[in-house]
Amino acid sequence: MDVTVKNVRKEFGDFPALHDVSLDIHSGELIALLGPSGSGKTTLLRLIAGLDFPTEGAIHFGDEDASLKSVQDRNVGFVFQHYALFRHMSVLDNVGFGLKVRKARNRPSKAEIEKRARDLLEFVQLGGLEKRYPNQLSGGQRQRVALARALAIEPKVLLLDEPFGALDAQVRKELRRWLREIHESTGHTTVFVTHDQEEALELADRVVVMSQGRIEQVGKPDEVYDHPNSPTVFSFIGESSKLPVSIDRGQLYFADRPLGLRSQGVADGEAHLFFRPHDVEIVEGGETAIAGIVVASRRTAGTRQVELEVGGAKERMEIEIPVDHPATAKTRIAFRPKRWSVFAG
Amino acid sequence: MAYDIRLPDPTTESRTAKWVTIVIAGLFLAVVLFIPLVAVFLEAFRLGLGAFVAAITEPDALAAIRLTLLVAAIAVPLNMVFGVAAAWAIAKYEFKGKAFLTTLIDLPFSVSPVIAGLVYVLLFGSGSVLGPIFNSAGLQILFAVPGVVLATLFVTFPFVARELIPLMEDQGTGDEEAAISLGANGWQTFWNVTLPNIKWGLLYGVLLCNARAMGEFGAVSVVSGRLRGETVTMPLQIEILYNEYNFSAAFAVAALLALLALVTLILKALLERVYGRDHANGVRH
Numbered sequence: 001m002d003v004t005v006k007n008v009r010k011e012f013g014d015f016p017a018l019h020d021v022s023l024d025i026h027s028g029e030l031i032a033l034l035g036p037s038g039s040g041k042t043t044l045l046r047l048i049a050g051l052d053f054p055t056e057g058a059i060h061f062g063d064e065d066a067s068l069k070s071v072q073d074r075n076v077g078f079v080f081q082h083y084a085l086f087r088h089m090s091v092l093d094n095v096g097f098g099l100k101v102r103k104a105r106n107r108p109s110k111a112e113i114e115k116r117a118r119d120l121l122e123f124v125q126l127g128g129l130e131k132r133y134p135n136q137l138s139g140g141q142r143q144r145v146a147l148a149r150a151l152a153i154e155p156k157v158l159l160l161d162e163p164f165g166a167l168d169a170q171v172r173k174e175l176r177r178w179l180r181e182i183h184e185s186t187g188h189t190t191v192f193v194t195h196d197q198e199e200a201l202e203l204a205d206r207v208v209v210m211s212q213g214r215i216e217q218v219g220k221p222d223e224v225y226d227h228p229n230s231p232t233v234f235s236f237i238g239e240s241s242k243l244p245v246s247i248d249r250g251q252l253y254f255a256d257r258p259l260g261l262r263s264q265g266v267a268d269g270e271a272h273l274f275f276r277p278h279d280v281e282i283v284e285g286g287e288t289a290i291a292g293i294v295v296a297s298r299r300t301a302g303t304r305q306v307e308l309e310v311g312g313a314k315e316r317m318e319i320e321i322p323v324d325h326p327a328t329a330k331t332r333i334a335f336r337p338k339r340w341s342v343f344a345g
Numbered sequence: 346m347a348y349d350i351r352l353p354d355p356t357t358e359s360r361t362a363k364w365v366t367i368v369i370a371g372l373f374l375a376v377v378l379f380i381p382l383v384a385v386f387l388e389a390f391r392l393g394l395g396a397f398v399a400a401i402t403e404p405d406a407l408a409a410i411r412l413t414l415l416v417a418a419i420a421v422p423l424n425m426v427f428g429v430a431a432a433w434a435i436a437k438y439e440f441k442g443k444a445f446l447t448t449l450i451d452l453p454f455s456v457s458p459v460i461a462g463l464v465y466v467l468l469f470g471s472g473s474v475l476g477p478i479f480n481s482a483g484l485q486i487l488f489a490v491p492g493v494v495l496a497t498l499f500v501t502f503p504f505v506a507r508e509l510i511p512l513m514e515d516q517g518t519g520d521e522e523a524a525i526s527l528g529a530n531g532w533q534t535f536w537n538v539t540l541p542n543i544k545w546g547l548l549y550g551v552l553l554c555n556a557r558a559m560g561e562f563g564a565v566s567v568v569s570g571r572l573r574g575e576t577v578t579m580p581l582q583i584e585i586l587y588n589e590y591n592f593s594a595a596f597a598v599a600a601l602l603a604l605l606a607l608v609t610l611i612l613k614a615l616l617e618r619v620y621g622r623d624h625a626n627g628v629r630h
Contacts, residue, residue, distance in 0.1 A: 051522055072528050084523035088541040098527035101537070153527055 001062055001156040001189050002027050008057035010043055017043040018213045030183050032200035033193045035210035041193045042161055049159050050074045061156060077150030079160040083142045085134040091145050092117050092130040098153035120148040140171040160192035176203055197237050209233050231343045234274045241317040243273045255311045260288035266342045275337035278320040282335050289334040294327050389600035392593050400597035408574040409582035417558040420497040424554050428505025436513030450506050453499055461499045462567025465492060488570030496564035501554045508550030509543055516542055548616055556609040
């Protein structure tokens with residue numbers, strides 16, 4: 001089921017949560033809404049679900065305008081951040097709930113509901129836990145129950161709000177891979193919200209980067225990582241360092257010294273240079289490069305991150321250097337980004 | 346080597362402080378609560394069991410008991426429904442005047458019951474607008490059972506709502522949203538999700554509401570007109586008997602009323618134990 005968000009605006013009282021957001025979600029896609037808290041990603045998810053209604057704009061499911069349909073009629077599977085499992089119902093009853101509350105003519109028989117709930121629990125690898133109550137399950141198991149419950153209603157679209165937010169790192173990784181498998185075997189159009197860029201990049205077919213109620217960039221994980229289209233996206237996705245530069249005839253200058261980097265088509269004037277701290281090469285000798293004094297250094301796993309002071313004490317930035325590099329405090333290091341982006345302003 | 350003396354808990358006071366506080370609390374409870382309660386029962390049975398039974402099976406006493414139970418049977422379910430509705434509105438929705446409504450719910454707690462009674466006299470008395478209208482329709486409100494029910498409703502309104510508002514606010518709307526996203530309509534959501542989540546709080550509120558409904562004196566006293574055998578509830582009957590110097594009969598009815606209250610309290614304590622267990626298991630959260 002294609003989902004189309006058309007020029008949607010949402011205000012809560014006087015607070016604008018989304019400004020004119022448009023997005024095409026293709027059938028069968030796994031999409032991540034990625035952004036910091038307050039970026040409007042959960043609001044967008046709730047609008048698609050019908051748990052909130054847009055102030056302006058429309059949401060289409062396929063060719064059909066679903067904007068005015070109630071959440072019950074939209075038939076979406078929604079997995080809540082804290083799962084919202086019904087605590088007084090067994091796992092089996094939780095999963096069967098969506099079928100039990102159907103109108104009589106669409107409702108399967110009791111035995112059929114139970115069978116389907118059991119099959120789904122088997123599918124999410126929770127066979128044997130039917131009689132348990134939510135408070136007797138671990139966080140990861142609750143997450144699986146919540147997903148099975150959402151899948152039970154045979155949703156047109158599956159929506160997940162921070163699906164792994166409340167889990168510890170190990171379980172989170174495991175469930176991530178598992179969600180991908182579930183997605184591939186069911187083929188549901190799936191949208192999930194996350195603030196964890198690693199999660200979004202690893203899991204999604206396409207990533208929607210959001211900030212302050214706007215969509216900044218939509219693209220495949222590689223695209224948004226390698227070619228961020230704005231300073232916001234660059235600094236939000238992955239590690240980044242930035243340096244204020246000026247551009248003269250297509251060349252970058254910092255404090256009137258040439259850096260040996262091209263401006264990539266950005267017009268002459270003031271700009272910012274962005275690069276990944278790990279995507280640099282150390283330069284020996286007198287080549288044109290960015291030079292700085294090491295002020296702090298820390299070892300993280302396989303690399304060493306050093307903080308450099310560039311241009312007197314004015315700018316600080318981080319780069320990654322090999323662990324065996326001899327640099328210590330006060331050492332001068334010269335480097336050049338291997339890949340970089342330039343944004344005017 | 347392990348320490349072989351037991352170190353005191355850092356928050357534990359000295360033994361003296363502990364015993365002094367316990368004795369003060371115990372004495373206070375004994376003088377203010379326990380001794381009077383025992384005295385009521387002793388006085389009730391002073392002339393023997395026969396006299397006690399005779400006193401509470403006397404026609405006026407029986408009528409008072411019946412009326413008290415009837416009033417509670419009407420007022421408590423109504424306030425249960427109103428209380429749930431009010432708590433639902435306040436806890437789950439945002440709307441203008443919410444703070445005002447919350448304050449209004451507390452009004453019966455802050456206003457003297459006598460004033461509550463007088464309000465109904467003003468509203469439905471012979472000099473009022475509403476009274477004659479109802480009278481001409483053949484419905485006597487004041488100095489009749491409907492007045493007693495209304496006054497009791499007013500006084501006992503806050504119990505259920507007050508109990509549920511914090512509970513429902515704490516639980517939020519997540520479970521309800523989950524239910525509707527799964528296709529449940531409003532009633533199914535309430536019956537299958539909301540009600541089970543609030544059932545202990547609701548029962549607790551209902552019990553307190555019931556205890557007060559049976560024991561209310563001030564407001565009922567004003568609106569009832571004290572027609573013996575007709576509009577006199579147990580608390581009123583006790584006062585009438587007492588004023589007639591019929592102490593043993595007064596205490597007999599009082600003992601029965603106290604017994605009803607005690608049963609309510611015991612039920613409440615039992616519920617709290619179950620409720621507490623649920624809470625410890627995390628069933629509420």
